[in-house]
Amino acid sequence: MSLKKLISTKTMAALAVILTAFASTSAFAQEAAAVATAKPVDMGPIYKSTLFYVLLFLLLCLFIAIVGKAMKVYELTRESEGKSEGINWDLVNGIIFIVFLLVGLYGVYWEYTVHGNMILPDAASEHGKKIDEMFNITLIITTIVFIATHIVLFGFAYLYRHQKDKKAYYYPHNNVLERIWTVIPAFVLTILVLMGFITWRSIFYKIEDPNHKPLSIEVTSSQFQWDVRYPGADGIVGLKNYKLITAINALGIDFNDKHNLDDQVADEIVLPVNKPVRFILTSKDVIHSFYLPHFRVQLNTVPGMTSYFEFTPTITTDEMKAKTNDPNFKYLLLCAKICGTNHFNMQKPVRVVSQKEYDEWVVKQATYLTNDLRKTFKLPLLADPAAKPAAADTTAKDTTAKTNQLALKK
Ligand SMILES: [Cu+2]
Numbered sequence: 001m002s003l004k005k006l007i008s009t010k011t012m013a014a015l016a017v018i019l020t021a022f023a024s025t026s027a028f029a030q031e032a033a034a035v036a037t038a039k040p041v042d043m044g045p046i047y048k049s050t051l052f053y054v055l056l057f058l059l060l061c062l063f064i065a066i067v068g069k070a071m072k073v074y075e076l077t078r079e080s081e082g083k084s085e086g087i088n089w090d091l092v093n094g095i096i097f098i099v100f101l102l103v104g105l106y107g108v109y110w111e112y113t114v115h116g117n118m119i120l121p122d123a124a125s126e127h128g129k130k131i132d133e134m135f136n137i138t139l140i141i142t143t144i145v146f147i148a149t150h151i152v153l154f155g156f157a158y159l160y161r162h163q164k165d166k167k168a169y170y171y172p173h174n175n176v177l178e179r180i181w182t183v184i185p186a187f188v189l190t191i192l193v194l195m196g197f198i199t200w201r202s203i204f205y206k207i208e209d210p211n212h213k214p215l216s217i218e219v220t221s222s223q224f225q226w227d228v229r230y231p232g233a234d235g236i237v238g239l240k241n242y243k244l245i246t247a248i249n250a251l252g253i254d255f256n257d258k259h260n261l262d263d264q265v266a267d268e269i270v271l272p273v274n275k276p277v278r279f280i281l282t283s284k285d286v287i288h289s290f291y292l293p294h295f296r297v298q299l300n301t302v303p304g305m306t307s308y309f310e311f312t313p314t315i316t317t318d319e320m321k322a323k324t325n326d327p328n329f330k331y332l333l334l335c336a337k338i339c340g341t342n343h344f345n346m347q348k349p350v351r352v353v354s355q356k357e358y359d360e361w362v363v364k365q366a367t368y369l370t371n372d373l374r375k376t377f378k379l380p381l382l383a384d385p386a387a388k389p390a391a392a393d394t395t396a397k398d399t400t401a402k403t404n405q406l407a408l409k410k
Helices: 002-006 009-038 044-048 050-080 089-118 126-159 175-204 317-324 355-362 371-376 394-409
Strands: 215-222 225-230 264-266 269-272 277-283 288-292 297-301 307-311 331-335 347-353
Touching: 044 050, 089 126, 126 175, 126 307, 215 269, 215 288, 215 297, 269 355, 277 288, 277 297, 297 307, 317 347, 347 355
Parallel strands: 215 277, 269 347
Antiparallel strands: 215 225, 225 264, 277 307, 288 297, 288 331, 331 347
16 A cells, blocks of 8 residues: 555654654743743843853854865765766855955945934034035045945956866056056045145134134143133133142143233133134143044144144034034034043033124133132232122223233232
8 A cells, every 4th residue: 555655664753753853842942931931041241251252153163164064075975976066166156255245335335324324414614614525525436446446356256266168368467557547546646635735724824814813712631621711801811831730720820921810711612603713722641632523623632732723613503403403412522532541521512602692601701810829829819709800891801900910010
């Protein structure tokens, strides 16, 4: 009987093996599920341990080794049976190259669309637009070159893979090609470098217009904070000297320089829109980096050296909130130099406001000169230390300044 034959011992044995395997697997699975519901394993610390990844790596190696061995066995079997070569590895490698190319190109597309949306908003300063323009031109050129060269690189690896019936063509030199791939990059790079040079000069070498002097603001960096000084009514930030640094004179301000008498300190940086501002940058300890990403401003602050960065903010904080559709938008000052353990914490809010708002804000800021400092520098004390000379009207401020100057002359 054919049915009897079909249900032969072999088939039954095979079925029994499969059933047993299935039953035991499901039994194990049920048991595992029961354990899992009873005691959920916290994988958090496991994912953090190095050993886990070492084991994972070894497991992967083992898996690759097993697959490799299985393929070797397959090839040897075919060889012993006198059949043609089992796997055409040249073709496999060629296809892997094409897969790499496609995955890589998709990666480029993903980078541009996903991370591309996370880049900074429009530059909020005059020179920032020029920097963005250069950045975009460079990005467009390099993207085209990147994609073209990679298609050629991976495409050639596929097209010209080893094939039994094909022989490589010996082609050692071509002067025309050499010229083309020397002249074109040289030309493009020269243009990019020149553009950078001209932009750099336009940012750092400004012709001073005595009628439109920039607002001077001094920023001193130290581990781990920024100290901001505004120039006061005279518009000039006074001198300082590191030898004068004490507990009450943390910046080492030299009050023998009368320009210091009205200088103010501020917790935040407030800038009037469309007015040039000149930052005077110094450092008390290590090299920090004064970084205002939204304004495309970055310059190192170096101990023992004063550096300057002048720029014009063009978009107020409120306008930027509307532009970015983010009611919590804030301009920030950050440190872009890894300067120590609390480097990450070195930030200060920056606000760009109208001239009127700025004028109202700036008169409310306290002067650096406190009564304690007045005693140290033998300056006349203020009757009411809480009163801020800067908060009074301009005439009052002038009188204070004059009194202080007189006191200095004595
Ligand atoms: Cu820093």
